Amino acid sequence: MQVDRYLNISTGTMMVVSDLHGDGEVFERVVETFLALRDVGEADRLLLLGDLIHGYGAATEDQSLAMVQRVMALQSKLGKDEIIMLLGNHEMPHIYGVSLAKGDLEFTPRFEHSLGSHREEVIAWFKSLPFALRTTAGVLFTHAGPDEASVNRAGRLRRFDHEELLRDADQSLAQQPDIGQVYDTYAQISGNSYAALARQYLAVEGPDDPRYPHLMRALFISERDARFSVLWDFLFTQNERSLTPSAYEQICQRYLDALSVGMITPQRVAVSGHIQVNKGGYEVVNERHFRLASATHARPREEGRYLLLDCKTPIRSAQELVPLVRRVF
Ligand SMILES: [Mn+2]
Structure with missing residues (x-):
């Protein structure tokens, strides 16, 4: 919009x-x-x-x-x-x-x-x-x-x-060949399980919550999207x-x-x-x-x-x- x-x-x-x-x-x-x-x-x-x-x-x-x-x-x-x-x-x-x-x-x-x-x-x-x-x-x-x-x-x-950035990041996430691997890498770098981090930072209940991937999405946006830097x-x-x-x-x-x-x-x-x-x-x-x-x-x-x-x-x-x-x- x-x-x-x-x-x-x-x-x-x-x-x-x-x-x-x-x-x-x-x-x-x-x-x-x-x-x-x-x-x-x-x-x-x-x-x-x-x-x-x-x-x-x-x-x-x-x-x-x-x-x-x-x-x-x-x-x-x-x-x-x-x-x-x-x-x-x-x-x-x-x-x-x-x-x-x-x-x-x-x-x-x-x-x-x-x-x-x-x-x-x-x-x-x-x-x-x-x-x-x-x-x-x-x-x-x-x-x-x-x-x-x-x-x-x-x-x-x-x-x-904002929606454009969020949509594009959702698409990038969907295109990852092995999303499990991406979550594991994230957890390794953070020194905590992804589930625990999602609970703490996004008040997400668990993997079934539709917002569960949003911590990952935030990383995609903040690290890779030049529009976000603007x-x-x-x-x-x-x-x-x-x-x-x-x-x-x-x-x-x-x-x-x-x-x-x-x-x-x-x-x-x-x-x-x-x-x-x-x-x-x-x-x-x-x-x-x-x-x-x-x-x-x-x-x-x-x-x-x-x-x-x-x-x-x-x-x-x-x-x-x-x-x-x-x-x-
Ligand atoms: Mn202030």
Whole structure:
């Protein structure tokens, strides 16, 4: 299915938050604030910049699934134009069965095991999520922000089709002359039986589960499919890290130009979350890049901020967004 992964918004006021990471308290506060602003006509839409899921703390505190369900319910009620969520690097792995960890923190198994009977609709929703939102104000929103590799791939990202990759990998798997041998090799490399790994990472019951091959499929995709690297680089970029300020600013400009294609208004400022800020709830990285941290990536968390943007009034530099930032708490 060909979908346009880039949304264009030309009117209204938008409340923007990023990286809530299963933090139920912040999420409730955000939803309450949005509904209150909406009631008095001060906000027309809510934009979640991705990474809604995967708590960094204890399992008992992780509200990821409940939050996803609430956003889906709000979207059904208020419409896709009013409640918008962009795909983040923490949602994406669940589309492919790829595992995601940071040190000892294994993010994906917890969410996979929580899905239960909600799996199908949640994964279908992740697959439907847009990658970028562009505004007449000239402010571009993506989860992870400017990235050199994505500059020349903007067209491919715009028409990205997860199903196509999954289908092709299913076909490659079906064509393996000895699939048992492939499973054995996988188990040898991992140092655990395939069945145990599938149970742990995908919450698969056993070999009869239709999702049983999906761990293998994920390996085929992540190791062999160049289209997957396009998505991976776009969502996992480290932005300015290991670049000089001037080199990074040039990349920001090229990224903005590339993602402006087909849009009448050139995009002049990129807003993203994804990376922790050093202090507070936002960071002006440079003239072209503004980083927003609403919860997990704010320092401390209670300093989290949201952005309230008029989607029509031109914004010319990242500094112009500073007065539009408000405290979550
Ligand atoms: Mn994040």
